[in-house]
Amino acid sequence: MDRYKLIKEVGDGTFGSVWRAINKQTGEVVAIKKMKKKYYSWDECINLREVKSLRRMNHPNIVKLKEVIRENDILYFVFEYMECNLYQLMKDRQKLFAEADIRNWCFQVFQGLSYMHQRGYFHRDLKPENLLVSKDIIKIADFGLAREVNSSPPFTEYVSTRWYRAPEVLLQSYVYTSKVDMWAMGAIMAELLSLRPIFPGASEADEIYKICSVIGSPTEKTWLEGLNLAKTINYQFPQIPGVPLSSLMPSASEDAVNLIERLCSWDPCSRPTAAEALQHPFFQSCFYAPPSLRPKPSVARTPPPPVGPRGSFEHQSVKRQPVSLANAKPFNSYASPKSHAAFGSGVQRKLEMANQDGTRNTKAVRSSVRDSKYRPPGKKSPPALNKNRFTRSVSEAADKLANMTIGGTGSRRHSVSVVGQHQQLKPPSMKAGWVGETRDMYLRPTQPTTNAYSRKVAG
Numbered sequence: 320m321d322r323y324k325l326i327k328e329v330g331d332g333t334f335g336s337v338w339r340a341i342n343k344q345t346g347e348v349v350a351i352k353k354m355k356k357k358y359y360s361w362d363e364c365i366n367l368r369e370v371k372s373l374r375r376m377n378h379p380n381i382v383k384l385k386e387v388i389r390e391n392d393i394l395y396f397v398f399e400y401m402e403c404n405l406y407q408l409m410k411d412r413q414k415l416f417a418e419a420d421i422r423n424w425c426f427q428v429f430q431g432l433s434y435m436h437q438r439g440y441f442h443r444d445l446k447p448e449n450l451l452v453s454k455d456i457i458k459i460a461d462f463g464l465a466r467e468v469n470s471s472p473p474f475t476e477y478v479s480t481r482w483y484r485a486p487e488v489l490l491q492s493y494v495y496t497s498k499v500d501m502w503a504m505g506a507i508m509a510e511l512l513s514l515r516p517i518f519p520g521a522s523e524a525d526e527i528y529k530i531c532s533v534i535g536s537p538t539e540k541t542w543l544e545g546l547n548l549a550k551t552i553n554y555q556f557p558q559i560p561g562v563p564l565s566s567l568m569p570s571a572s573e574d575a576v577n578l579i580e581r582l583c584s585w586d587p588c589s590r591p592t593a594a595e596a597l598q599h600p601f602f603q604s605c606f607y608a609p610p611s612l613r614p615k616p617s618v619a620r621t622p623p624p625p626v627g628p629r630g631s632f633e634h635q636s637v638k639r640q641p642v643s644l645a646n647a648k649p650f651n652s653y654a655s656p657k658s659h660a661a662f663g664s665g666v667q668r669k670l671e672m673a674n675q676d677g678t679r680n681t682k683a684v685r686s687s688v689r690d691s692k693y694r695p696p697g698k699k700s701p702p703a704l705n706k707n708r709f710t711r712s713v714s715e716a717a718d719k720l721a722n723m724t725i726g727g728t729g730s731r732r733h734s735v736s737v738v739g740q741h742q743q744l745k746p747p748s749m750k751a752g753w754v755g756e757t758r759d760m761y762l763r764p765t766q767p768t769t770n771a772y773s774r775k776v777a778g
């Protein structure tokens with residue numbers, strides 16, 4: 320670690336604190352995630368999902384893991400550095416983002432997701448804080464909960480941030496898919512367009528209530544499997560008609576609203592895949608430039624944006640024709656004009672009780688950490704790193720971190736560099752929110768004249 324100088328803490332997550340740092344030898348700015356838990360052997364490290372999944376991914380919209388270091392039983396991840404996350408961009412903003420910016424970000428994220436899902440992984444914890452931005456580029460970060468799609472259910476230990484959690488996960492389904500990432504993206508898109516979280520549930524039960532309040536309660540037509548799933552846990556959905564999504568984001572285009580409706584479909588099968596989302600008319604003005612066709616970047620370590628408005632890339636021939644999505648259902652079909660008396664009964668308590676089951680998730684822990692997450696950084700000085708290094712040899716570390724590649728010079732005794740591996744893998748599932756908005760926030764159309772994020776942090 321003495322090759323790096325820690326500059327400033329830029330993030331404090333559940334599992335680690337993240338620091339901006341400089342590689343003293345090369346001058347490269349990096350982000351170093353110092354894990355909170357101690358790791359007493361490499362065996363423990365290689366089993367970390369973050370290591371397992373990230374080392375296999377090499378995509379311009381997935382944050383690059385450059386190196387893993389274990390020193391004095393502390394584990395450090397060295398990542399490429401990104402300027403900020405999407406939440407930070409939204410929180411103090413009064414003026415809505417231009418839709419073109421949102422389109423550009425989302426197009427890139429869907430490309431990253433498409434890559435990841437096709438290689439057999441799903442993220443399980445997409446949220447604005449995990450989407451990192453540097454200038455026009457956005458990258459998916461925090462693979463602490465990523466899973467291989469073909470890993471065997473039941474996925475019991477998952478946790479995800481509640482506001483972005485898919486209904487099948489809220490209903491405790493043990494079998495869920497990469498479509499949970501698509502739900503999260505729908506919620507994130509809506510938040511980007513309105514500068515307000517769309518489903519800000521204060522508990523799991525309230526989360527379902529918030530979802531019903533917006534997209535309307537599920538019916539046999541819209542999510543038969545979900546109704547069955549609810550029966551198995553003795554849960555009864557509140558009966559609420561929902562509201563037109565456009566009323567929550569009056570300035571959003573029809574295409575944007577339509578894409579969000581599809582992403583936030585009750586039935587996971589009705590949600591588009593990431594590859595299908597890229598074909599949605601909302602992205603008509605975007606096109607994907609395969610890496611081989613991209614203009615060479617002038618600075619080698621900063622890849623060019625993989626997306627841009629028509630004409631921003633040299634190779635316009637790669638522009639795709641938009642196609643309509645399969646399984647699309649009109650948004651209004653979600654509406655179910657019944658009362659919502661069923662909610663708030665013993666059923667709700669049951670869900671809340673489930674929250675307290677420590678064997679199933681760590682949501683409470685995450686929630687409390689998250690409350691303190693947005694304090695201004697830089698108050699602490701960089702931790703004094705013990706110079707007494709981890710003494711294992713490179714070859715041993717390499718053996719342990721099976722598919723990682725040892726990088727650099729022979730002097731790197733305690734660290735392992737990582738390069739993306741284009742292996743064919745099999746894909747898979749999610750963390751917690753905090754008490755926030757009042758229940759009826761989305762029952763009436765709102766204008767983002769006040770900033771939702773001050774409440775979000777304070778709540």
Ligand SMILES: Nc1ncnc2c1ncn2[C@@H]1O[C@H](COP(=O)(O)OP(=O)(O)OP(=O)(O)O)[C@@H](O)[C@H]1O
Nearest residue numbers: 330332333334335337350398399400401404448461
């Ligand atoms: N590569 C990076 N460059 C710049 N900042 C980063 C980078 N990686 C993470 N961060 C910052 O640190 C924060 C926490 O990082 P991360 O989500 O990886 O930690 P975590 O412990 O897994 O957090 P969580 O509680 O979300 O699980 C991010 O929201 C982001 O602001």
